Amino acid sequence: MRWSALENEACSVARTVSVIGDRWTLLILRDCFLRVRRFEDFQERLGITRPILASRLRKLVKDFVLAKVPYQERPTRYEYRLTQKGRDLYPVIMAIVHWGDIHMAGKKGRPLLHQHLACGKTFDPVMVCSGCGEPLDPRQVHVHRGPGAASPRNLPADEKKRPRLVHQR
């Protein structure tokens, strides 16, 4: 499957992955949320090669995740800023950060701490249900076809009547 073919899949994960499903893109976005905005700064902080950085920024601008805005003229220089669409990726980045903090941190502990200015506390991000506000457990969630569902190929496994083997556990 080609990269670009993902955009047309009837799956929100596939479509999102077609935009951010690349290790450099995720690291660039991390830096965007840390207020990094300039080509040279991204390049130095990430250790990414310049051609790759240029191509990733170009793609993020094309997908309206970042906007290229001039911050000086003669010579014109640009910086890359998150759009609202880009800022909406905050839960994705925070979920990734939190998983890394819990499961991949070194002996010294987590590298960054997050403080919520609204309440003043150092916090962890928690994913909750918009209906009742309780934290989400995957086993407490059922999935149904939505209006944008396409082929049965994308249905959850238990909706496909597949002959089960006898010897299963």
Added chain:
Amino acid sequence: MRWSALENEACSVARTVSVIGDRWTLLILRDCFLRVRRFEDFQERLGITRPILASRLRKLVKDFVLAKVPYQERPTRYEYRLTQKGRDLYPVIMAIVHWGDIHMAGKKGRPLLHQHLACGKTFDPVMVCSGCGEPLDPRQVHVHRGPGAASPRNLPADEKKRPRLVHQR
């Protein structure tokens, strides 16, 4: 930067990305949360080539995100199940799904709907502050060095005293 070098970065995003920062891996995990467990099922649903699927599953098992458990003998057949570490990726996947639902859905609407069994409602996932329970806005969050912080290279941009240009906006 090599793929493997990411694991040793003092950044939780980089470390997480070293595990899941690959488009196929994210799509495989999506299917895991939809109760897909077998090699052939992943292969058919994703349209992924067999060698890539085998290598991704191998890596996820190595990283303790999936466990390879036999479900029959003679011949021994395995299925791939999420571990607790893997289930903890649920917020990451849900954040990705939600962003795709909001920003990348086709005209027909979102492909899947999620129902929370605890409260019965169809819901959206929301990322909130563990301290006060309010939804997170990136502009309301400040970042500080944690015990695992390494070099100043990984600090937020505004903590690095860099000479600012005169002509900035």
Added chain:
DNA sequence: ACAGTGAGTTTGTTTTCAAAACCTGTCAAA
């Protein structure tokens, strides 16, 4: 005149990826 900066592009090499075909062990039907 010369060095420096910001934002890239070019070039040649190395790595990784992907498609198709192939392999292995077991069972079941012809």
Added chain:
DNA sequence: TTTGACAGGTTTTGAAAACAAACTCACTGT
């Protein structure tokens, strides 16, 4: 007893992407 099917992979080989280093361009400041 061959044949075929199924599950779960591995091998092989050509294409795509990433890498490092150098180069370009349009300025600015000394």
